Amino acid sequence: MGKTFYGVELPNPLMLGTAQYPSPAILEEAFRASGAGVATVSLRREGAGGAGQTFWQMISDLGVHMLPNTAGCHTVKEAVTTAHMAREVFDTKWIKLELIGHTDSLQPDVFQLVEAARILSEDGFEVFPYTTEDLIVGERLLEAGCEVLMPWGAPIGSGRGLNNTYALRAMRAEFPDVPLVVDAGIGLPSHAAAAMELGFDAVLLNTAVARAGDPVAMAKAMMGAVEAGQLACEADPIEARDMAVASTPVIGKAFLT
């Protein structure tokens, strides 16, 4: 069985973002067709038309777990305030904590991340930190109160897949009992499957589905991939080797030369 996320057992290992879809109807269909059990959401300034209320209705009708983010926050103060607002609006203790440290790569500022994670954990939040694959940072985040780690596969929206499988594998080995999620950078189902084959507990992605030519089909493809990868990991895959090893038995082969 998969690990729980702050006591919540998820129906499957796919966490899906809700941004950038061609239309709300396609977003909704992507969730329904794939069966993704977690939706990442955000907070933005409300306009006079009440666009946020329409979105809220649609997303709550999906019946999925909502994981609000602190996207775009660059300081501890900003992220903590955003988290408080998100807790009130979405009525959840879950927060995907993002502290952006670099404009081009959107790389997390891990120093501020650890500080914000400690403040929020002490305040009763259940923090899902968007982090790098750095083991020491992972250790500090756990000390700060996090019970989940979400290292990036590659920069957000880049679709490059797993840039550093060596480090992700090391992270899995270092934290065997901690739920680990590859968050960001996934472009293809094969990337998502690879993360699961490494033993990760879930994959969080958005752009790869939302910006695909057919987001609904891609959402289903991603679900197939994470489930295949999870099953493969549980099935204890063979080790790769350099030389061929015949799979068909030699014994009993007819003598024909």
Add this chain to the structure above:
Amino acid sequence: MKIVLNGEAREVAATDLAGLLAECGFSGRVATSLNEDFVPAGLRAAQTLTDGDRVEVVAPMQGG
């Protein structure tokens, strides 16, 4: 009084945060901050406004 609401300068009659939301037509699921500090829903009525205050009103939105 003059305040800044979601980045825009506004002239408003309301003297507290709850009154401001009503005056500007906000309802449903929104969260508020005053001068970059979170103000919980239950404290909005008691939160008086002063000239030049910066108010943010946010709502659920798509995110990754």
